[in-house]
Amino acid sequence: MLFEILTLFPEAVKGYLETSILARAQRAGLVEARLTNIRDFARDKHQTADDRPFGGGQGMVMKPGPLCAAIRSVLPGRVILTSPRGRPFDQAKAEELVRLDKLILVCGRYEGVDQRVIDLLVDEEISVGDYVLTGGELAALTILDATSRLLPGVLGSQDSSQEESFGDGLLEYPHYTRPRLFEGRAVPEALLSGDHQRIRDWRRRESLRLTLLRRPELLERAQLSQRDRDWLAEMAAGLEAGREPGR
Numbered sequence: 438m439l440f441e442i443l444t445l446f447p448e449a450v451k452g453y454l455e456t457s458i459l460a461r462a463q464r465a466g467l468v469e470a471r472l473t474n475i476r477d478f479a480r481d482k483h484q485t486a487d488d489r490p491f492g493g494g495q496g497m498v499m500k501p502g503p504l505c506a507a508i509r510s511v512l513p514g515r516v517i518l519t520s521p522r523g524r525p526f527d528q529a530k531a532e533e534l535v536r537l538d539k540l541i542l543v544c545g546r547y548e549g550v551d552q553r554v555i556d557l558l559v560d561e562e563i564s565v566g567d568y569v570l571t572g573g574e575l576a577a578l579t580i581l582d583a584t585s586r587l588l589p590g591v592l593g594s595q596d597s598s599q600e601e602s603f604g605d606g607l608l609e610y611p612h613y614t615r616p617r618l619f620e621g622r623a624v625p626e627a628l629l630s631g632d633h634q635r636i637r638d639w640r641r642r643e644s645l646r647l648t649l650l651r652r653p654e655l656l657e658r659a660q661l662s663q664r665d666r667d668w669l670a671e672m673a674a675g676l677e678a679g680r681e682p683g684r
Contacts, residue, residue, distance in 0.1 A: 438537065438588055440470045440581050441511040443504075444544040445486055447472040449574045459582065462591045470581065471511070475499075478506035487547055496548035504543070504550060508558045514539035516560045517580070518550065519573030523562030526580060530563070534580070535587040542580060544573035606659030608652055610643035642668055646682045649673070 442450055453459065454470050462468040476484040480502070487497040508516060515537055524530070534540055543550075543559065555562070565576040586592055613624045627639035645665060648655050649672055656669065672682035 439539040441541040475507045478503040499550040501551040514541040516541045518543045519576035520562040523564040531583040542577040546572045607644040608647040610640040
């Protein structure tokens, strides 16, 4: 899958692309990430890519000329602008985007971009959360990372992405490693039992427990078996009685 990242600050993105899983995925030919400096498309000697907003106000706005030229240089492809007013990004969106062959990520900056760029060339605005970042580079990397790890072979195991938080609509269960006892806290007995079904049951109950406690709204759209529902009913009863669901 090809990711085109358009930014005013390519150095802010480059380092992340050259490390860890993304670096290995690119070397293996599973992912290709290209950086385009929007300033390269400015026509003045200072490579000006922003200007004051019409109507007054604080901050600067990304100019339409350089940005439109930069986007057109990498078309065709689906164009996404990172923006705090965009549709919230989630796992379902990542699973939608991974079906594309090419994704163009435009990193917003300053107070935003000239609306005419959006009207002419942007297919969708996406937000990674209800907060404001200094620039869209972190948001673009979030989208790239969450999407690319769904590609076959990127994580090294077909099951890895499904076992993570949100893979099945629930939060992920806790993890433990050696030693068995650390500062008075022991690894749950189920994980040491060698009984694979018991381990699966423990992990499923923990996913349900954490989701109920921290993100109960996720349960409304999660795929739950009757056994899951029975466990949740038991946990909910405990909560009503003032007890946190036990492990």
